Amino acid sequence: MAVITHPLHSLNIPFKAPNPRFTPQPKLTISATSNKHISGRKLTAAVIGGGPAGSSAAEALASGGVETYLFERSPSGAKPCGGAIPLCMLEEFSIPPDLIDRKVTHMKIISPSNLTVDFGKTLKSHEYISMLRREVLDSYLRSRAESKGVTLVKALVTNLDVPNNPNQPYIVNYTVNNRMKYLPVDVVVGADGANSRVAKAIGAGEYACAIAFQERIKLPDDKMEYYENLAEMYVGNDVSPDFYAWVFPKCDHVAVGTGTVCSKQYIKQYQQGVRSRVHPKISGGKVIKVEAHPIPEHPRPVRVRGRVALVGDAAGYVTKCSGEGIYFAAKSGRMCGEAIVKASEGGHRMIGESDLKREYLKQWDSKMTFESYLYKKLAKGNTWEDFKMVSNTVGSLIRCKLVGKGMETFDPNVLAKLV
Numbered sequence: 001m002a003v004i005t006h007p008l009h010s011l012n013i014p015f016k017a018p019n020p021r022f023t024p025q026p027k028l029t030i031s032a033t034s035n036k037h038i039s040g041r042k043l044t045a046a047v048i049g050g051g052p053a054g055s056s057a058a059e060a061l062a063s064g065g066v067e068t069y070l071f072e073r074s075p076s077g078a079k080p081c082g083g084a085i086p087l088c089m090l091e092e093f094s095i096p097p098d099l100i101d102r103k104v105t106h107m108k109i110i111s112p113s114n115l116t117v118d119f120g121k122t123l124k125s126h127e128y129i130s131m132l133r134r135e136v137l138d139s140y141l142r143s144r145a146e147s148k149g150v151t152l153v154k155a156l157v158t159n160l161d162v163p164n165n166p167n168q169p170y171i172v173n174y175t176v177n178n179r180m181k182y183l184p185v186d187v188v189v190g191a192d193g194a195n196s197r198v199a200k201a202i203g204a205g206e207y208a209c210a211i212a213f214q215e216r217i218k219l220p221d222d223k224m225e226y227y228e229n230l231a232e233m234y235v236g237n238d239v240s241p242d243f244y245a246w247v248f249p250k251c252d253h254v255a256v257g258t259g260t261v262c263s264k265q266y267i268k269q270y271q272q273g274v275r276s277r278v279h280p281k282i283s284g285g286k287v288i289k290v291e292a293h294p295i296p297e298h299p300r301p302v303r304v305r306g307r308v309a310l311v312g313d314a315a316g317y318v319t320k321c322s323g324e325g326i327y328f329a330a331k332s333g334r335m336c337g338e339a340i341v342k343a344s345e346g347g348h349r350m351i352g353e354s355d356l357k358r359e360y361l362k363q364w365d366s367k368m369t370f371e372s373y374l375y376k377k378l379a380k381g382n383t384w385e386d387f388k389m390v391s392n393t394v395g396s397l398i399r400c401k402l403v404g405k406g407m408e409t410f411d412p413n414v415l416a417k418l419v
Helices: 052-063 087-092 134-147 197-201 221-226 264-282 326-343 353-365 383-408 412-418
Strands: 002-005 012-015 044-048 067-071 102-104 106-110 116-118 129-131 151-153 156-161 170-176 179-185 187-190 209-218 230-236 240-249 254-260 286-296 308-310
Touching: 044 052, 044 170, 044 179, 052 067, 052 134, 052 187, 052 326, 067 134, 067 170, 087 129, 087 326, 102 240, 134 151, 134 326, 156 197, 170 187, 187 197, 187 326, 197 308, 209 264, 221 264, 230 264, 240 264, 254 264, 308 326, 308 353, 326 353
Parallel strands: 044 067, 044 187, 067 151, 106 230, 187 308
Antiparallel strands: 002 012, 102 129, 106 116, 156 170, 170 179, 209 254, 209 286, 230 240, 240 254
């Protein structure tokens, strides 16, 4: 039995190194004593995951006076992602223009019979969808967080030990150069994606996931010129039975991919379907990277437990109809970080589960709907408009059924003459 001395706590904590064959069940009754003044140090937080959610949370925490450690296992890696961000994110998160690969002003939806609808015509002259590479965005956000005082730990977090006593810290277990290390902290922010180990450690429950598959394809110059400011989305059972396929332009290549919820085992077949649909436009191209990742379909049953909060994909914050989640990740991370700063009075007081639920979760959940993709203005739902939409939908279904029954009474020969 080894004794670990918390570098920022005065107490000694008996701790047994974890058995890799056995993961103890987390104690789920933890409720740390909140509002207790911390003497001689600041509140300490570990943010697990260095994507937009984690980096935004870490930046907000450090800027507010909380001692912050940001864990990222692969800083040079790139998460598989379409890379589209809404216009509002550039200003709200101070994203430099030079990070943008393409400014998409034309967007097409292409039907199974290859009929095309150009829905980019509604954009104003100054509006566009920003396309960028996640490795570029993530690296920038991490560097900015470091400039605010965040300590970046380049390591794989293997598991999180949940304390039995509310006055004890959480223990972050991680590996560096094949060596196991530990870090005790007061608060943990889980920003480690759809397969979150932090979520598993606190028993946050499961959620349904879609799977996205994407190939980055470098095109000849003449083919790349076609996608200069154009993004395409394809629909049809050949590319996905319940989602859509896409071609998104990057700096010197395009991202071609698709997703599905109900038929994950056929994802490569659907990817071949979209490649067949776009073949004339990408012929001569070379695949430079193949990527796949899960996309949450809804929030987790539990997003806060004890002094642990989940953000981004780990919490399940993704637009279900499009799979878009970068903005929601960064927004939830920042809101969580700011909530911890507020509840801890700038890192001077301990916080508890009730603080996280009040300052973070309640604030996030009160924002019921987003007015637009481009601007992501947070607004409460309109009950009357929601009721009208439901009524119109039900009415359409009823009329459709009535018309269907009426059509069945027609003589097929007469009907054939009519059409």
